[in-house]
Amino acid sequence: MRNSLIIIKKQLKDTLRNKTVLIQFILFPVMTLIMENAIRIDGMPEFFFTKLFSVMYIGMAPLTSVASIISEEKEKNTLRVLTMANVRPWQYLLGVGLYVWSICMLGAGVMATGLPRGDVPFYLSVMAIGFAISVLAGACIGIYSRNQMTATSLVMPVMLIFAFCPMLAMFNSSIEKVARFLYTQQLRSIMDNMTFRGMRTADIFILFINAMVMVFLFFITFRKKGLE
Numbered sequence: 001m002r003n004s005l006i007i008i009k010k011q012l013k014d015t016l017r018n019k020t021v022l023i024q025f026i027l028f029p030v031m032t033l034i035m036e037n038a039i040r041i042d043g044m045p046e047f048f049f050t051k052l053f054s055v056m057y058i059g060m061a062p063l064t065s066v067a068s069i070i071s072e073e074k075e076k077n078t079l080r081v082l083t084m085a086n087v088r089p090w091q092y093l094l095g096v097g098l099y100v101w102s103i104c105m106l107g108a109g110v111m112a113t114g115l116p117r118g119d120v121p122f123y124l125s126v127m128a129i130g131f132a133i134s135v136l137a138g139a140c141i142g143i144y145s146r147n148q149m150t151a152t153s154l155v156m157p158v159m160l161i162f163a164f165c166p167m168l169a170m171f172n173s174s175i176e177k178v179a180r181f182l183y184t185q186q187l188r189s190i191m192d193n194m195t196f197r198g199m200r201t202a203d204i205f206i207l208f209i210n211a212m213v214m215v216f217l218f219f220i221t222f223r224k225k226g227l228e
Contacts, residue, residue: 003087007095008102011069015103024065025103028057029110036114050111052167054123055188057107058130059163063138064155065100070142070227071151079227089227097135104131119194129207130187134162136214140221183210 015021035049045051070093073079082092108127112120137158145151166188169176179185186206190199 003091004095004098007082007087007092008099011096011099014069021065021068024061025107028053028061029107032111033114047115050114051188051191054108054111054127054191055130055166055184056163057104057111058127058134058187059161059166059184060159061107062100062104062131062134063141063159063162066096066135066138067141067145067151067155068148069096069100070139071145071148074142074145074227075147083227089222092227093139093222097139100138101128101131101135122194122196123191126187126190129211130183133183133207133211133214136211136218137162140214140217143218143221143225143227181206183207186210 015025032050032053035053036047039049073082079092083089105124105128108124108131112123115123138155141151141154141158145154162182162184165175165179165182166185169179169185169188176185180189183206186203190203193199
């Protein structure tokens with residue numbers, strides 16, 4: 001755990017220097033605050049932009065950040081140096097995953113400032129689940145990729161599917177029929193109810209399947225590629 005905490009501190013310093021990763025954590029919380037306070041349209045659902053950008057935040061920030069961090073350090077041979085310093089692969093991955101998840105949760109806390117206090121615990125719980133699944137997906141891409149360019153080419157289509165399908169599903173029933181099998185779409189549906197009682201068995205089942213698929217892909221990818 002000590003090594004994982006050291007990795008977290010290292011990533012914090014690296015993020016402050018890496019503006020590409022830093023903007024991933026800041027963009028959606030700032031956009032949410034601006035849009036919720038600046039735009040008022042008759043008939044627009046309550047907290048429309050908060051819910052919309054929350055799902056996009058889940059599908060983009062942790063996914064791209066984890067993939068970028070792991071692939072960049074593989075490309076620069078930083079991981080080899082860490083291995084020589086007795087940092088085990090699971091300690092490194094745990095540190096990176098916890099770091100990205102925690103920073104994303106801070107962003108979610110900012111986005112939740114406009115919600116009623118009673119809805120905040122539920123909202124943050126939903127966001128925590130989504131971030132965890134996306135972190136696993138990003139780790140799969142980062143481990144699989146030889147360098148940062150490969151990671152970017154792989155993460156872009158995955159990110160577009162997870163982040164934008166729920167938004168498109170709001171306007172197209174055909175897309176909704178496909179998107180409902182994605183964890184981001186299910187999280188959007190759960191947020192619409194903003195209550196644990198409104199969660200259906202099917203929603204929980206699809207989330208569980210998505211999580212298990214990511215865990216399976218993570219172990220398969222790590223077993224084949226490792227952190228070379």
